[in-house]
Amino acid sequence: MAGELPPPPRSMGAVVGAQLFLELLVNQQETGRIIAVEQRIGRFFVPASVLREVGIKLPQELSGEVALDSLAGLHSDYDSNGQRLLLDVPPAWLPEQLIGNRSSYPRTEAVSSFGALLNYDLYLNDTDDSGTYLAAWNEVRLFDSWGTLSNTGQYRRTIGGASDSGPLNNGYRRYDTTWRYSDDERLLTYEVGDVVSGALPWSSSVRLGGIQLSRDFAVRPDLVTYPLPQFVGEAAVPSSMDLFINGYKSSSVELQPGPYTLTNVPLINGAGEAVVITTDALGRQVSTTVPFYVTSSLLQKGLSDFSVATGHLRRDYTVRDFGYGPGVASGSLRYGLSDTLTLESHAEISQSLTLGGVGGNLQLGNFGVINTALSQSQFEGKTGQQMSLGYQYNSQLYSLSYQRLERRGEYADLSVVDSPYTRLSQRSEQVTLSLNLDSWGSLGAGYFDVRAADDSRTRLLNLSWSKPLWRSASFYLSTNREIGDSNWAMQAQLVIPFDLHGSLSLGSERSKSGESRQRVNFSHSVPSEGGVGYNLGYASGNGSDYRQADLTWRLQAVRLQAGVYGDSNAQTRWADAAGSLVWMGREVFAANQINDAFVVISTGGFSKIPVRYENQLVGETDRNGHLLVPWSSAYYRGKYEIDPLSLAANVQSPNVEQRIAVRRGSGYLLEFALRRVIAASIILVDGQRKELPLGSLVLHEQSGVQAVVGWDGLVYLENLAADNTLRVTLADGRTCQAQFEVDVQQEQVPLIGPLKCQ
Numbered sequence: 151m152a153g154e155l156p157p158p159p160r161s162m163g164a165v166v167g168a169q170l171f172l173e174l175l176v177n178q179q180e181t182g183r184i185i186a187v188e189q190r191i192g193r194f195f196v197p198a199s200v201l202r203e204v205g206i207k208l209p210q211e212l213s214g215e216v217a218l219d220s221l222a223g224l225h226s227d228y229d230s231n232g233q234r235l236l237l238d239v240p241p242a243w244l245p246e247q248l249i250g251n252r253s254s255y256p257r258t259e260a261v262s263s264f265g266a267l268l269n270y271d272l273y274l275n276d277t278d279d280s281g282t283y284l285a286a287w288n289e290v291r292l293f294d295s296w297g298t299l300s301n302t303g304q305y306r307r308t309i310g311g312a313s314d315s316g317p318l319n320n321g322y323r324r325y326d327t328t329w330r331y332s333d334d335e336r337l338l339t340y341e342v343g344d345v346v347s348g349a350l351p352w353s354s355s356v357r358l359g360g361i362q363l364s365r366d367f368a369v370r371p372d373l374v375t376y377p378l379p380q381f382v383g384e385a386a387v388p389s390s391m392d393l394f395i396n397g398y399k400s401s402s403v404e405l406q407p408g409p410y411t412l413t414n415v416p417l418i419n420g421a422g423e424a425v426v427i428t429t430d431a432l433g434r435q436v437s438t439t440v441p442f443y444v445t446s447s448l449l450q451k452g453l454s455d456f457s458v459a460t461g462h463l464r465r466d467y468t469v470r471d472f473g474y475g476p477g478v479a480s481g482s483l484r485y486g487l488s489d490t491l492t493l494e495s496h497a498e499i500s501q502s503l504t505l506g507g508v509g510g511n512l513q514l515g516n517f518g519v520i521n522t523a524l525s526q527s528q529f530e531g532k533t534g535q536q537m538s539l540g541y542q543y544n545s546q547l548y549s550l551s552y553q554r555l556e557r558r559g560e561y562a563d564l565s566v567v568d569s570p571y572t573r574l575s576q577r578s579e580q581v582t583l584s585l586n587l588d589s590w591g592s593l594g595a596g597y598f599d600v601r602a603a604d605d606s607r608t609r610l611l612n613l614s615w616s617k618p619l620w621r622s623a624s625f626y627l628s629t630n631r632e633i634g635d636s637n638w639a640m641q642a643q644l645v646i647p648f649d650l651h652g653s654l655s656l657g658s659e660r661s662k663s664g665e666s667r668q669r670v671n672f673s674h675s676v677p678s679e680g681g682v683g684y685n686l687g688y689a690s691g692n693g694s695d696y697r698q699a700d701l702t703w704r705l706q707a708v709r710l711q712a713g714v715y716g717d718s719n720a721q722t723r724w725a726d727a728a729g730s731l732v733w734m735g736r737e738v739f740a741a742n743q744i745n746d747a748f749v750v751i752s753t754g755g756f757s758k759i760p761v762r763y764e765n766q767l768v769g770e771t772d773r774n775g776h777l778l779v780p781w782s783s784a785y786y787r788g789k790y791e792i793d794p795l796s797l798a799a800n801v802q803s804p805n806v807e808q809r810i811a812v813r814r815g816s817g818y819l820l821e822f823a824l825r826r827v828i829a830a831s832i833i834l835v836d837g838q839r840k841e842l843p844l845g846s847l848v849l850h851e852q853s854g855v856q857a858v859v860g861w862d863g864l865v866y867l868e869n870l871a872a873d874n875t876l877r878v879t880l881a882d883g884r885t886c887q888a889q890f891e892v893d894v895q896q897e898q899v900p901l902i903g904p905l906k907c908q
Contacts, residue, residue: 172228172235176204177244177407178387178431187235194218194226194235205245205408206237241384244408257372258787258809260334262816265734265750267291269743272727278720282309293816297331297340300815304468324471332369332814334785339366344464347480347564348457352509352523352538352555353496356564359474360461365454369785369814374417377450377489379424379442381412387430394425396546418444420544421516443516445542449486456483463568475568476500489513494523498564503529505563507536518543518550527562534561547586554579573603591617591625609633622647637662652684667691680704685713694718706769707740732778735819739778747784747812751777753792754824756801760793775824784814792822798897800827828894829868833903834859834878836886842907847879863904870894878907 170187173180181204188195195215198208208216218226223243227236269289276282286305291298302325328343341362348364349355367375381393385405393400395418403412405428412426426438449455458481465473478500485493490513498505507525514520521540526533540553556577566572579599586592594614601607612630619625629640643657652674660666669689676683682703689696700713708729716722732739734750741748753759755775761768763779771777782788791807803824812818834842841863848857852871859865859878867874876888886907892900 170233170235172233174200174204174235174237176206176237177239177241178236179407185235188215194228196235206239207243207245241386241408244406247406247408247410249403249405249410249412256787257370258811260332260369260785260811260813261818262293262295262813263734263750263819264294265292265732265817265819267293267733267744267748267817268731269745270727270729270731271743274725275722276724277722278716283307284309291815293813297329298813298815299327299329301327322471323468325468330815332366334369334813337365337367337370339364339369345459345461347459348482349480350482350484350494350496350509350523351521352525352536353482353498353507354563354565356478356480357464357467358459358461358478358480359464360459362457362459362461364457364459367455371785372787375450375453375455376444376446376448377486378413378415378417378444379440380415381424381426381438381440382410383412383426383428383438384409385428385430389428389430392427392429394427396422419446420444420546420549421518422546441516443513443518445511445513445519445544447511447519447521447542448489448492448513449484451486451489453486454484457481463564465568476502478503478564478567480564496525498527500564500567503527503562503564503567509538529560529562529566532560532562534559536561549582549584551582552580575600575602576605577601591615631662635662637664665692676702676704680706687715704742706742709742730780732780732817734817735776737774737776739776741778741780744780747782747814748817749779749782749788749790749810749812750817750819751779751790751792752819752821754821756797756824758796759824760796762791762793764789782812785811787811790820797824798826799899800829800897801825802827827868828870828892828896829866829899830870830890830892831864831866831899831901832876832888832890832905833901834863834865834876834888834907835904836907839904839906841904842878843881845881849877849879851875851877876907 168189170189171184172187174183174185175181183204185196185200195217198212198214198216201208201216208221218224218237223240225238229236267290271287273285273287274282275285284307287302288304289300289302291300293299303323304325305322307320326344328341328345330339330341332339341364343359345358345360345362347355347358347362367373385407387407389405390402391405391412392402393412393415395415400415415424421441421443424440424442426440427435429435460477460479462477463475465475467473478498480498482496483494487493492511494509494511496507505525505527507523509521509523511519511521519542521538523538525536527536535558536555538553538555541551543550554577557574561574563574566574577600580597582594582596584592584594592615596612598610598612599607610630610632612628614626614628616624616626623644623646626643626645627641629638631638639660639662641657641659643655645653645655647653652672655669655671655673657669657671658666659669667689668691669687671685671687673685674683682701684701685699687696687698694717696715696717698713698715700711703710708727711726712724714721714723728743730741730744732741732744732748732750735752739750751761751771753771753775757771757773757775759771759775761771761777761779763781768779769777779790787809788811789807789809792803794803794806797803801824803822805822808820808822810818810820834848836842842859844859844861846859848859848865848867850857850867850870852874853869855867855869857865857867870892872891872894874890874892878886878888880886888905888907890902890905
């Protein structure tokens with residue numbers, strides 16, 4: 151009919167040219183962008199820069215506007231109702247996603263405060279046929295941000311009768327004096343004084359008086375140094391992914407379209423199986439099973455571990471205070487050439503010794519790890535070689551380990567330089583096997599073969615079986631035999647726990663000579679929060695009996711022990727007291743022995759404030775506002791918190807929870823800045839005792855703080871003095887003044903007034 155409008159176009163192809171502003175979606179994932187799209191004769195044109203900005207990888211030669219239908223592999227669709235441009239591209243065109251990291255938790259820089267620590271252990275021994283003696287071991291530490299200076303030693307005194315140590319050993323003996331500083335940024339530890347040289351599995355450590363520089367991964371427990379498996383794949387559309395390790399769900403993450411690499415694998419060791427399940431928006435699932443093998447004996451690619459020490463060999467350790475021998479040097483190096491190969495090297499030198507060796511650890515796919523090393527020495531003009539070869543495999547079903555060490559010629563290392571009568575063994579070989587039999591328990595076997603320097607040979611075979619029984623009871627059986635001897639030695643043990651009352655252990659053993667002995671033991675361990683524990687034992691066989699009894703009482707400040715053991719011919723009575731004294735924050739604290747780091751909580755003088763460490767209540771602050779937390783692990787990012795519910799209404803704290811890491815062997819004074827706020831709520835009225843108008847401006851003249859009058863003439867003020875003056879400015883410009891007094895020792899926020907403002 152004449153005058154009617156033509157029908158609308160059925161598709162964009164009917165439009166000659168238009169500019170559209172459309173929402174962009176890539177592989178069903180919203181980009182959050184509205185882009186300008188040119189439509190020309192049914193073709194869509196988009197700037198190449200826009201596609202690159204949303205993560206699509208395009209050839210470098212493309213620039214300007216790009217026709218979408220000219221890109222092979224890209225499919226576009228125009229949604230006219232939703233005004234959207236839908237693009238589908240191959241997942242490889244999209245950015246790669248790295249899911250997870252190699253850190254087990256966020257890093258916290260380690261700290262230390264100035265302080266001192268004394269560890270002590272007093273031991274009294276009285277034996278019927280050996281006399282009585284007192285031994286007092288001690289460790290003294292002084293620490294700050296510059297490091298830790300420690301000294302260990304023992305004082306010994308014969309009290310009565312004959313003593314095995316003899317009168318010449320009475321008195322004080324110094325053990326080790328060392329200054330140590332760890333740089334957790336560079337993963338280095340510096341030591342000066344009495345040190346133990348670093349070593350590899352196929353070399354030996356020696357005690358030195360000198361200096362040592364070493365890589366120290368322990369200062370960064372958040373880092374994983376050995377290679378962990380990673381899983382790669384592609385997601386065409388937004389999906390969720392679940393990771394199962396050995397049948398247990400490990401993690402669940404959301405995936406964007408594109409390739410991905412999954413690295414958030416838990417810390418595991420040995421052989422295992424990973425199952426990766428991806429689920430898209432429509433519920434379609436794809437499952438992939440990947441076997442893997444993980445070992446902590448390797449280093450990640452590019453990581454290095456080393457130690458270098460030089461000084462004088464320690465001589466007559468624990469016998470002389472200052473006994474040092476010839477000067478020596480030692481160095482070890484490990485380097486992760488790849489995630490499957492770690493190289494090793496070691497060198498030692500002295501005036502009479504030169505030693506060098508190389509080795510490595512190689513992962514054989516999912517079939518375990520092989521290690522080998524070769525070293526050569528020249529000692530006093532005589533040469534020798536040492537060769538080692540080993541293999542390890544661990545899985546949930548079984549574990550196998552083999553290690554062989556063989557020495558030829560006159561091989562020597564630093565352990566024999568200052569010991570003229572010491573010679574290294576010629577060969578050692580060992581094989582161990584363990585089997586997991588599920589409900590039948592676990593079976594273990596071991597073979598050990600050692601040929602000593604004098605050509606004597608010892609071969610030992612050991613078999614063991616353990617099985618859990620009802621509830622928490624367990625049974626253990628062990629037998630061993632020296633090859634060349636037809637007799638076996640056996641031991642059987644049954645352990646029956648009685649909940650909180652203790653644990654009963656019954657055992658029987660037979661020596662290779664045919665003698666048998668039966669044992670019964672009943673023990674109750676000390677509760678974790680402190681208290682009393684005991685141990686009672688009796689053994690009979692071979693014509694004699696053996697009895698023992700001891701009691702442990704662990705208090706917050708000290709651990710006390712006493713006991714007696716022996717047979718009818720001779721008995722030994724003993725007593726022990728062990729603990730620590732800490733000086734920090736101008737106060738002395740008593741606690742059980744502190745072998746690592748610790749923290750002193752300070753609440754600014756406020757007493758009886760509950761303190762928690764890792765969500766566990768550890769105590770309340772003392773009258774000086776301090777509490778010692780002696781269980782902190784060095785470099786661990788521990789959580790410390792105070793309970794603000796016990797605080798008075800006028801006490802404020804900027805925070806009630808802090809996370810810190812403390813340096814090895816030191817302590818830290820952790821302050822929670824509690825402060826008492828002198829505050830009051832004041833009702834202001836005028837001369838007719840009518841509340842001042844809402845919004846009137848109030849100035850506290852002593853502090854200069856301003857406030858505003860609220861409903862019912864109420865105003866709240868902090869930082870008040872004993873005598874206070876308020877100046878109030880009303881809406882019409884008039885002013886008035888009020889004065890009042892406050893008790894600065896008050897523990898509540900008082901309500902003052904009505905106060906007349908004149």
